[in-house]
Every structure is written in C-alpha cells, then in structure tokens.
Amino acid sequence: xxxxxxxxxxxxxxxxxxxxxxxxxxxxxxxxxxxxxxxxxxxxxxxxxxxxxxxxxxxxxxxxxxxxxxxxxxxxxxxxxxxxxxxxxxxxxxxxxxxxxxxxxxxxxxxxxxxxxxxxxxxxxxxxxxxxxxxxxxxxxxxxxxxxxxxxxxxxxxxxxxxxxxxxxxxxxxxxxxxxxxxxxxxxxxxxxxxxxxxxxxxxxxxxxxxxxxxxxxxxxxxxxxxxxxxxxxxxxxxxxxxxxxxxxxxxxxxxxxxxxxxxxxxxxxxxxxxxxxxxxxxxxxxxxxxxxxxxxxxxxxxxxxxxxxxxxxxxxxxxxxxxxxxxxxxxxxxxxxxxxxxxxxxxxxxxxxxxxxxxxxxxxxxxxxxxxxxxxxxxxxxxxxxxxxxxxxxxxxxxxxxxxxxxxxxxxxxxxxxxxxxxxxxxxxxxxxxxxxxxxxxxxx
Ligand SMILES: Cc1ncc(COP(=O)(O)O)c(C=O)c1O
Numbered sequence: 436x437x438x439x440x441x442x443x444x445x446x447x448x449x450x451x452x453x454x455x456x457x458x459x460x461x462x463x464x465x466x467x468x469x470x471x472x473x474x475x476x477x478x479x480x481x482x483x484x485x486x487x488x489x490x491x492x493x494x495x496x497x498x499x500x501x502x503x504x505x506x507x508x509x510x511x512x513x514x515x516x517x518x519x520x521x522x523x524x525x526x527x528x529x530x531x532x533x534x535x536x537x538x539x540x541x542x543x544x545x546x547x548x549x550x551x552x553x554x555x556x557x558x559x560x561x562x563x564x565x566x567x568x569x570x571x572x573x574x575x576x577x578x579x580x581x582x583x584x585x586x587x588x589x590x591x592x593x594x595x596x597x598x599x600x601x602x603x604x605x606x607x608x609x610x611x612x613x614x615x616x617x618x619x620x621x622x623x624x625x626x627x628x629x630x631x632x633x634x635x636x637x638x639x640x641x642x643x644x645x646x647x648x649x650x651x652x653x654x655x656x657x658x659x660x661x662x663x664x665x666x667x668x669x670x671x672x673x674x675x676x677x678x679x680x681x682x683x684x685x686x687x688x689x690x691x692x693x694x695x696x697x698x699x700x701x702x703x704x705x706x707x708x709x710x711x712x713x714x715x716x717x718x719x720x721x722x723x724x725x726x727x728x729x730x731x732x733x734x735x736x737x738x739x740x741x742x743x744x745x746x747x748x749x750x751x752x753x754x755x756x757x758x759x760x761x762x763x764x765x766x767x768x769x770x771x772x773x774x775x776x777x778x779x780x781x782x783x784x785x786x787x788x789x790x791x792x793x794x795x796x797x798x799x800x801x802x803x804x805x806x807x808x809x810x811x812x813x814x815x816x817x818x819x820x821x822x823x824x825x826x827x828x829x830x831x832x833x834x835x836x837x838x839x840x841x842x843x844x845x846x847x848x849x850x851x852x853x854x855x856x857x858x859x860x861x862x863x864x865x866x867x868x869x870x871x872x873x874x875x876x877x878x879x880x881x
Contacts, residue, residue, distance in 0.1 A: 448467050448479065448481075448483070448833065448834075449467060449468045449470075449479035449480035449481040449483065450465040450466065450467060450468065451464075451465050451466060451467075451468040451480070452465050453465075454466065467479055467833065468480040470482075471499075471500075472487065472495070472498075472499025472500060473498070473499050473500050474498040474499060474500075474852070474854070475487055475488075475498055475499075475851060475852050475854070475855050475856075475859045476499070477499060477838070483836075484836065485833065485836050485837065485838050486836060486837050486838065486859060486862055486863050486866065487499070487838045487851075487852075488837060488838055488839055488849045488850060488851045488863055489838045489839060489840045489848075489850055490850050490851060490852050491731065492700075492726065492840060492850065493668070493700050493705055493726045493727060493812070493850045494726045494727055494729070494730075494731060495727075495730075495731055495852055496703060496704060496705070496727035496730070496769060496773065496852060496853045496854075497730060497769060497772055497852060497853065497854055498852035498854045498855075499852075501730065501772075501854075503768060504730050504731070504765055504768050504769075507764050507765070507767075507768050508732070508761055508764055508765055508768075510764075511526060511760055511761050511764040512761055514760075515760050516759070516760065516761055517756070517759050517760070517761070518759075518760065519755055520753055520754065520755070520757060520758070524758070524759070524760040524763070525760070526760040526761075526763035526764045526767060527545060527758035527759070527760065527763040529763070529767055530543075530545075530758070530763045530766045530767045530770065531543040531545075531758075533767060533770050533771070533774075534724075534736065534738060534770065535738075537709055537770065537774055538709065538710060538722070538738055539718075540722060540738035540739055540740060541739070541740060541741040541744070542738070542739050542740070542741060542743070542744040543736055543737070543738055543739075544559075544736065544737040544739070544752070544757070545734065545735070545736050545754070545757040545758025545762075545763070546734075546735040546736070546737075546754045546756075546757040546758075547733040547734065547735055547754065547756050547757060547762070548614070548725055548733055548735050549613075549614050549619075549697075549699035549700075549723065549725035549726060549735055550613070550614025550615050550616045550619040550620075551614075551616065551725075551735050551754065551757075552699065552723040552724065552725050552735035552736060552737050553613045553614045553616075553618070553619035553622070553662070553695075553697060553699070553723050554614070554616050554617075554618045554619050555737050555752055555754075556660075556662070556695045556697075556721040556723050556737045556739075557605060557618045557619070557622065557660060557662065557695065558618065558751075558752060559693075559721060559737065559739065559743065559744075559746070559747060559752070560605070560659050560660035560692075560693035560695060560720070560721060560743075561603060561659050561660070562746045562747060562751065563659070563693055563720075563743055563745070563746040564602040564603065564659035564660070564691075564692070564693070565602070565746070566745070566746035567602075567691055567746075602656060602657065602658075602659050603638050603657065603659050604638040604639065604640055604657045604658045604659060605621075605622055605638060605639045605640070605658070605659065605660050605661070605662060606639075606640050606641075606642060606653055606654060606658050606660070606661045606662070607622035607623070607624065607639055607640070607641055607661075607662050607663075608624065608641065608642055608643065608644040608663055608664075608667075609624045609641055609642070609643055609644055610624055610644050610667050610670035610671070610673060610843065611623060611624050611644065611662070611663065611664055611667060611670060611697075612624070612625065612664070612667070612668065612669035612670060613662060613664075613697055613699075614699075615628070617632075617635055617636050618635075618636045620632065620635055621635040621636040621637075621639045622639050622662050624641060624670070640653055640658070644663075644667060644670075644673065644675070644679075645673075645675060645676050645679045646679075647678055647679055647682045650682055650683070650686055654686050654687075654690060654692075655690070656690060658687075658690060658692045659692055659693065660687075660692055660693040660694070660695055661683055661687050661692060661693070661694050661695065662695040662697055663675060663680070663683060663694075663695070663696065663697065664696075664697045664698070664699075664700070664701060665680065665696055665698060665701055665706075665710075665711040665712045665714075665715070666700070666701040666706055666711050666808075666809055666812055667843075668699075668700030668701060668812065668842065668848070669700070669842060669843070670842065670843050671814055671816070671842040671843020671844065671845070671846035671848075672807055672808045672809075672812055672813060672814035672842055672843075672846065672848055673807070673843070674807070674808070674809050675715075677714075677715040677717075680712065680715050680717040681715065681717055683717075684717050684718070684719075687720075693719075693720040693721060693743060694719040694720050694721075695719060695720065695721045695722075695723065696710070696712050696719040696721070696722045696723065697723045698710055698711055698712065698722055698723060698724055699723055699724060699725045699726050699735075700726060700812070701809070701812055702722070702724050702726075702727070702728075703724060703726065703727035703728050703769070703770075703773060704727065704773040704778070704779055704782055704810075704853050705727065705782075705810055705811055705812045705850075705853065706782075706786075706809040706810035706811075706812055707779055707780075707782045707783035707786055707809065707810035707811075708779060708810075709773060709774070709779065710722060711809065711810075714809070718740075720739060720740055720742070720743040721737055721738070721739045721743055722737070722738040722739075723735070723736070723737055723738075724736045724737075724738065727769060727773075727853075728766050728769060728770075729762050729765050729766055729769070730765040730766065730768060730769040731765065732761065732762040732765040732766075733756075733762060734758075734762040734763070734765065734766050735757070736766075773853070778853070782810050782811055782853050783810060785811060785851075785855055785856075785857065785860060786808070786809065786810035786811045786812075786813070788857060788860050789811065789813055789849065789851070789855075789860050789863075789864075790806060790808060790813060792860060792861070792864040793806035793813060793815055793849070793864070794806050795864075796815065796864065796867065796868055796871065797815065799868075800868075800871050800872075800875065801818065801821075801875075802817060802818050802820075802821035802823075802871060802874065802875055803815050803816065803817060803818060803821075803871065804816040804817065804818040804819070804845075808849075811849075811850065811851055811853055811855065812848075812850060813848065813849040813850075814842050814843075814846040814847060814848045814849065815846065815847055815849075815867075816843075816845055816846045817845045817846070817847070819845070821874075823874045824845070825841040825842075825845060825846065825847050826841065827874060828847050828870060828871070828874065829841060829847060831870035831871075831873055831874050832847075832866060832867055832870040834870070835866040835867075835869050835870045835873075836866055837863055837866040837867060837870070839867075849863065849867075851863065
C-alpha cells in the first residue's frame with residue numbers, strides 16, 4: 436500500500452472527545468477513534484490511515500477483517516448464537532478437538548478473556564493441590580494481613596501470611612501481567628494495578644523473572660502453582676530463558692505443584708510457534724490462551740493435561756458465555772489458518788526481518804538502548820538518557836502513521852498482524868525511524 440499518510444507531526448487526530456463524559460476514566464481518554472480496518476491498516480474517524488502494529492494488543496493475528504471469518508461467524512450467528520454451558524455445541528467441541536490435537540494438551544476449558552482464563556487456571560491448580568492432599572489447614576487468621584514483605588528476591592504480597600500455607604500459594608514473577616480480575620491481578624506484578632484493590636487473593640509470592648538461582652528460596656511445599664509468561668508481554672517483551680522454564684518445570688514436578696504458562700499474549704503463533712513454550716520443549720500442566728485465539732471475538736481457553744483436569748468436578752467452575760458457538764467458530768477459523776503449512780515459518784521469517792530492522796535502528800540512534808523479542812512480538816527499549824519517554828514515541832509514531840503500544844517501563848512494543856508483509860515491515864521501520872529522528876531533533880511530540 437502506498438505511503439499516503441501525511442507525515443507532519445502534531446496533526447489533529449480523530450480523538451473521541453465524548454468519551455470524557457461517557458466512559459469510566461480507567462483508560463487515558465480521549466483516544467484515537469478507529470473507524471475501520473483491513474489487513475495491517477486501520478482508518479480513524481477522519482479517514483486518515485495508519486499502519487497498525489498494535490493489532491488490538493496482539494488480538495488481530497490475521498489482520499483486520501480477514502476474509503472468511505465474517506462469513507463463518509455470520510453463518511453461525513444465523514444458526515445458533517448462544518446456548519450456555521447447560522448444553523453442548525458443535526463449534527466448541529470442534530475447537531477443543533483441534534486445540535488438543537495441535538498442542539497435545541488433552542482437556543480444554545473455554546471462557547471469554549485472558550484474565551478469566553488465568554483465573555480459571557489458578558483455581559484449577561489450587562483444586563488440584565487440594566485433591567493431591569497437599570492443601571493445609573486454613574491459614575492462621577492471626578497471621579493473615581500482615582502486609583507485604585521483601586526478602587532478597589521474594590515479595591509476599593500484602594494480604595499474604597508471613598509464612599506460606601502449604602499447598603495453597605502461587606508463585607508469580609516481577610514484570611508479569613496476568614489480568615485484572617482478583618486472582619489474576621493478585622499474580623500481576625505492577626503495584627499500581629494491584630494496590631488500589633487490596634486486599635486481593637492472599638498467598639501470592641513474587642520472585643525475579645529468569646533468576647534460576649532464586650527459585651530454591653521461593654519454591655517449597657507451600658506452592659500449589661507457578662504462573663509464568665514464556666515471553667513477558669506487557670512487561671516489555673522479555674523472553675524467559677530455556678534454563679528458567681526448564682528449572683521451573685523440574686522444581687514444580689518435584690514438589691507436585693502445577694506449572695501454568697500464561698500464553699495469552701505470546702501464544703497462538705505470535706512467537707513463531709503455536710505455543711511460545713514449544714520453542715524450549717517445556718510442557719506445563721495448564722496453558723492459558725486468549726487474545727488471538729478468538730480472531731477479534733472474546734474467547735479464552737485453559738488447556739490442561741488429563742492429570743491436571745482430574746481434580747475438577749461438575750459445578751466447581753463455569754462460564755455462561757465461555758465456548759459459545761460464535762466465538763468458537765472464530766477460534767476454529769484462526770487456529771486452522773495458523774496451522775496451515777508454512778504459516779508459522781513465515782511468522783518466524785517476518786519476525787527476523789522486523790528484529791533485524793529494529794537492530795539497525797538501535798545501531799543508528801543513541802536514544803534506543805535495545806531491540807528484543809521473539810517472532811512478531813518485538814520491542815525497542817528507550818535509552819535512559821533519552822529526554823523523551825515511551826508515550827512520546829507512541830504519539831510521534833502515530834503522527835507518522837504508525838500505531839505502537841507501550842510495554843514495561845521504557846519500552847515500546849511492535850505487534851503487527853501475523854500476516855504482515857515485508858513491505859509493511861519496511862514501511863513501519865521507516866515511519867518509526869522518522870518519529871525517532873524527530874524526537875531526537877527535539878521536534879514536536881505529536
Ligand atoms: C500475558 C497476559 N495474560 C493475561 C492478560 C489479560 O487478558 P485480558 O485483557 O483479555 O483479560 C493479558 C492482557 O494483556 C496478557 O498479556
């Protein structure tokens with residue numbers, strides 16, 4: 436597609452000003468109003484076009500308005516839109532079968548979002564621990580709520596007991612993001628997300644990501660589950676090392692604790708494998724998927740081994756909309772596309788192209804410290820001395836017709852659709868470089 440975007444910075448953008456009066460202010464409002472999208476491009480409400488390297492935060496894996504998905508979903512809407520989990524539906528069965536075949540995990544639980552899927556996985560892991568007889572008597576109430584405590588490498592979240600109750604705790608990692616509902620939020624590192632809502636679910640410990648040497652200090656019989664992103668996404672695109680994932684697997688297996696991979700952002704092909712963890716050959720007890728799985732419709736899934744499903748009983752957990760026929764139809768469409776021969780090899784190839792282009796930008800611009808990532812989950816880290824921050828780069832890129840998302844403290848993420856072309860990657864790099872050059876020259880920041 437031709438580079439038709441006017442590149443003058445600080446153009447007025449199509450901000451949805453009514454948001455200020457209408458929406459709960461949990462997002463920075465008002466926002467750019469996106470009116471339509473096709474492939475890797477979107478148009479705002481004024482008709483201006485942008486190259487979209489956010490993809491609805493890694494959701495639109497096949498790009499915007501992929502041919503075929505609307506047809507399949509419309510057909511399903513005309514046949515059966517919803518029936519609840521009091522009844523079975525064929526699209527959910529087919530999607531579960533396809534996911535099990537594709538991943539080797541034998542059982543599936545469907546829900547609507549990443550946080551719901553994390554919530555379910557952590558609940559299932561606790562139920563598993565209880566069923567295995569490792570759950571202890573209820574925590575001593577006199578110790579509850581003793582507040583956060585920092586030992587080297589370990590934080591007991593506010594609301595945790597000073598000593599862990601055996602078989603009940605969850606180990607999560609600094610920089611990790613798992614969602615906004617209570618249990619998932621409890622395991623999310625960013626204190627600003629957690630603290631306004633405390634007390635949260637007690638019994639979550641935090642340790643440093645990728646620090647094998649700290650695991651012995653935080654992993655004991657008190658831990659029912661370890662939850663980890665094989666590539667931290669919101670945390671700024673930090674891949675787990677193979678050694679770290681292998682160590683987590685070995686130690687949880689030895690303790691009888693569950694290993695939970697949160698692949699909400701890094702899974703479904705984004706890192707060039709259907710599951711990012713495949714790259715390291717490490718298998719979990721539960722794998723959490725969402726985002727790209729639904730092709731733009733809300734869909735989440737917990738994949739699990741047959742053993743990990745054993746502790747579950749009818750009525751223990753559920754979800755009215757989970758695995759509804761419409762979202763499941765979309766999910767089956769996305770999965771079939773991602774599994775087509777050559778699709779993931781192409782993601783890896785385009786990922787290398789994007790990664791190499793970002794490395795070149797880092798070499799040319801002192802304001803960038805690092806490029807990193809796997810497949811098409813990429814980020815650039817802004818150097819500490821740069822006099823501008825990630826939001827300034829996101830705004831400058833937007834003014835140059837490129838949509839990007841922040842990640843971590845000092846990084847900006849690039850999450851193109853998995854169908855992105857070499858030309859679109861080249862165009863994105865060109866626009867990103869113009870935005871960086873403008874910021875370096877002290878120009879207006881969009
Ligand atoms: C790794 C990870 N887990 C969980 C979530 C939560 O997903 P959702 O926003 O669909 O609840 C996210 C969202 O960004 C995520 O990146």
